[in-house]
Amino acid sequence: TQLLEQSPQFLSIQEGENLTVYCNSSSVFSSLQWYRQEPGEGPVLLVTVVTGGEVKKLKRLTFQFGDARKDSSLHITAAQPGDTGLYLCAGGGFRSNFGNEKLTFGTGTRLTIIP
Amino acid sequence: EAQVTQNPRYLITVTGKKLTVTCSQNMNHEYMSWYRQDPGLGLRQIYYSMNVEVTDKGDVPEGYKVSRKEKRNFPLILESPSPNQTSLYFCASSSWQGGEKLFFGSGTQLSVL
Numbered sequence: 001t002q003l004l005e006q007s008p009q010f011l012s013i014q015e016g017e018n019l020t021v022y023c024n025s026s027s028v029f030s031s032l033q034w035y036r037q038e039p040g041e042g043p044v045l046l047v048t049v050v051t052g053g054e055v056k057k058l059k060r061l062t063f064q065f066g067d068a069r070k071d072s073s074l075h076i077t078a079a080q081p082g083d084t085g086l087y088l089c090a091g092g093g094f095r096s097n098f099g100n101e102k103l104t105f106g107t108g109t110r111l112t113i114i115p
Numbered sequence: 116e117a118q119v120t121q122n123p124r125y126l127i128t129v130t131g132k133k134l135t136v137t138c139s140q141n142m143n144h145e146y147m148s149w150y151r152q153d154p155g156l157g158l159r160q161i162y163y164s165m166n167v168e169v170t171d172k173g174d175v176p177e178g179y180k181v182s183r184k185e186k187r188n189f190p191l192i193l194e195s196p197s198p199n200q201t202s203l204y205f206c207a208s209s210s211w212q213g214g215e216k217l218f219f220g221s222g223t224q225l226s227v228l
Binding site: 004009033035040042043048102106107108 | 216
């Protein structure tokens, strides 16, 4: 079973500060997705990275896939209260002989940005 | 509007009373899946379906059933609910899993007394 550990589990910081959350595994993934989940809603996809070392930016959010495709990080610059939420990473497994590919979700980082 | 619709949003029931949580998507997606979300455990997959009449077990299938008779619908059935099935449930769909966007419903909070 592939496991994805996210750290920290909880993070509370002041508006305007920078932060980084991590997603680590001992397994190799074909792709890595990041989702944000707000209270009372389902997760919403933020980004997918597929190449080792790949960096993607989404406004103030920077996502990086590790060179070995075992880990990923999410860096937020100048955090805003609207960034508050549960951040989930999800690793894509390699396709089986039947073509299905399994997503493994991390345990999540609950982020609170204090105005 | 593209969406995944789950019903009900909240459900309180008693042990042993059969229930069904419905899930419908309007995006013509082949892939649909059910997850449960518990504190500290993240999202765990219950069952998934690659297409009509094709379903398979996820990581935690015990105590659950699903069916995929139509492409748009993927109901989750609890034949005899137990308190350890108290959880937040999400249905999701995508056109291709692992690389394509996974769309989630808004969730169903289930409490089994």
